[in-house]
Amino acid sequence: MLIATAGTTSSGMIDPLHACAEIAEHERLWYHVDAAWGGGALASDRMRGLLSGIEHADSITIDAHKWLATTMGCAMFITTRGGVLSQAFHASTTFMPSSVAGIDPYLNSVQWSRRFLGLRLFLALGAAGWRGLGAHVERSIEVVERIKGLLLARGWQIVNESPLAVLNAVPPSALGDVRSLVRRVVASGRAWIAPAVFEGRDVVRVCATNGETTQRDVDELIAALHEPA
Ligand SMILES: Cc1ncc(COP(=O)(O)O)c(C=O)c1O
Structure with missing residues (x-):
């Protein structure tokens, strides 16, 4: 796995995202970009180019609670290869009602019971x-x-x-x-x-x-x- 950071916590530095993507592709590594706080820049037409290269990532993290105007916590993990989530986390039991990979959180993440955290970003987006x-x-x-x-x-x-x-x-x-x-x-x-x-x-x-x-x-x-x- 190769992880680049798009906006380091202390200093806001952005790794060379295209160069990292090339290395990851050449070495056949999963390419993750930690855009936990810098990812907010993607919302701006003027600033989006700063994160050029992030589109090559297999996965990215963005915390809407850092720079997208939501309250804590509203973290996002986005991947182009959603199937692996189900492979990694899939658990089937007789007492859970469904087993539709990609839809039921308990089949795609560590956490089963959860609040509707995405509502925070949905409302921020709806308002702004x-x-x-x-x-x-x-x-x-x-x-x-x-x-x-x-x-x-x-x-x-x-x-x-x-x-x-x-x-x-x-x-x-x-x-x-x-x-x-x-x-x-x-x-x-x-x-x-x-x-x-x-x-x-x-x-x-x-x-x-x-x-x-x-x-x-x-x-x-x-x-x-x-x-x-
Ligand atoms: C670049 C970066 N990655 C990850 C994190 C951790 O995010 P979380 O609090 O959602 O685990 C932070 C938090 O400051 C961050 O700035």
Whole structure:
């Protein structure tokens, strides 16, 4: 099996999806793309090309609860080879009413009893449509671009070159070390950020995937980051 990531959790990096597909094909490996959070970009006409190559995958994962505006949890596993799910998980008993592979979850997944989790995405799609979800994704990227501009103007460095809605930012030395700074901001309750490591370096991870993030939230984050210790 070969697994590529389309949007790493900390830094939003996207593996070379076409090159990985070629290797997988050459080596006759199952090709999986983990697009758990980056997969949201597929909703946007403008951003979809970032994940070019994902169409060669045998399977992909996308978490609608990460960037497609649903509540936790609404994860999707999508495969072009649905038959293998049934081969792997099929269990027949006399007390279950049907045995239609591809329809009954208990024949295609680990979990038998489940809630109607897909309703969350169905409702988000029903309310916003693909165009609305695409706009939601594009807006997140704009919010992050705005934060990036404000940080650069204040002497920060942005070290990850991700086209997705996540920044790995290194503060100017006057603001002290990353972990203490993050602790102060989170403890203040004014904004939520996380410490991360990018290529061996401590960075502040700023991610904006919530559609309700406003300019006020952006200003609040910038102010909290620059509050004297
Ligand atoms: C790239 C990536 N893959 C997988 C996961 C795990 O997803 P889940 O919480 O649905 O298991 C995450 C969660 O942060 C992620 O960012």
